[in-house]
Amino acid sequence: MNISGLYAIAGSYKDDxxxxxxxxxxxxxxxxxxxxxxxxxxxxQYIERAERVKAVTDRHGVPLIIDDxxxxxxxxxxxxxxxxxxxxPIAWARRILGASAxxxxxxxTPQQAIEAQRQGADYIGAGPVFPTxxxxxxxxxxxxxxxxxxxxxxxxxxxxxxxxYAYNAAEVMDAGAAGIAVISAIFNxxxxxxxxxxLIQAMRRNA
Numbered sequence: 001m002n003i004s005g006l007y008a009i010a011g012s013y014k015d016d017x018x019x020x021x022x023x024x025x026x027x028x029x030x031x032x033x034x035x036x037x038x039x040x041x042x043x044x045q046y047i048e049r050a051e052r053v054k055a056v057t058d059r060h061g062v063p064l065i066i067d068d069x070x071x072x073x074x075x076x077x078x079x080x081x082x083x084x085x086x087x088x089p090i091a092w093a094r095r096i097l098g099a100s101a102x103x104x105x106x107x108x109t110p111q112q113a114i115e116a117q118r119q120g121a122d123y124i125g126a127g128p129v130f131p132t133x134x135x136x137x138x139x140x141x142x143x144x145x146x147x148x149x150x151x152x153x154x155x156x157x158x159x160x161x162x163x164x165y166a167y168n169a170a171e172v173m174d175a176g177a178a179g180i181a182v183i184s185a186i187f188n189x190x191x192x193x194x195x196x197x198x199l200i201q202a203m204r205r206n207a
Contacts, residue, residue, distance in 0.1 A: 001063060001079075001102060003123040003157040005032035006200050007181035009067070010053065012038060014187070019049055022187055023056045029186070029196025032179065035082055037067035050076035063102060070096045080104070082125060085112065090119040106161075108139050109146070110153035117154045125181060126150045128162020129172060133184065144175050151176030166202035173203050 008026035010019045023034045034057050038046050050064070050072055057064040063079035066072045070093040073081040080102030081093055088096075093103050106125040107113045113124050128141050141162065142150075151158045157178035164172055165185045172180055180203060189195030 001122075003033070003102065003104075003159065004178040006030060006196060006203070007033040007035060007159050007161075007179055008186060008196065009035045009037050009181055009183045010187070011036065011067075011183075012041070012049075013183070017187075020052050020056050022192065023053050025192035026186055026196050027056070027060045027062050029193035030200045031062070031186075031196055033063050033065060035065040035067055035181070036078075043069075043072065046072045047075045050078055054078060065102060065104065073097060073101070080122070082106070090116065090121055094120060104159070107150065108142050110149045113150045113154045113158070117156050121156060123157040123159055123178070124150065124154060125159050125161050126177070127160055127181075129160050130163025130168065132162040144171060147172065147177065148175040166199050169199060169202040170205040179203075 008031040010022040036050055036053050050066060054064050054076055066078045066081050068087050070081045070088055074096055082104045083093060084106050090103055090105060102122045104123040104125050105116045105121045107116055116124055126147055128139060129147050130141050147160055159179045159181050160172045160177040161181040164180045164182055169180060185199055186192050186195045
């Protein structure tokens, strides 16, 4: 499966917007992958929400990735899971989800990226590249230079995340990223589909 382009991270960020609507709107704008990120709900609620979002992604033929939770990915039939450095090891997630699942992992250094590839990750999430307001426990920004080094340290796709908007998206892609993952840049917009399309256009500006 091709891991590239725009990776939209949907979740319960706004009281007036369902995650299904967020996913549908981002896909209409051209998002290639949807990740569901939920932090403060029960496992039962997470599975139910994942199933509703999966109905949307299945309709459009777009992969659904679950943040952190391999058990939720398995229970909901999602395409795969995205792990943090302190989450379930890649090998264990693979054991739970099987050989065909897509497993990504967040990294901040080329060394972590190399190790992730060695352990069987399908893609890397590198960042935060720039300061971000979307994650309370975000690491310090790695910057474009480190992103470049990560992208060129591995052969699997690198998805850049953190503080990426239309004005800096081309710079991120020029560093070697296969795509970008975003929250605020599209989900804080009045028209999510249009914001997604504009961001994709910005990614290609220097192509």
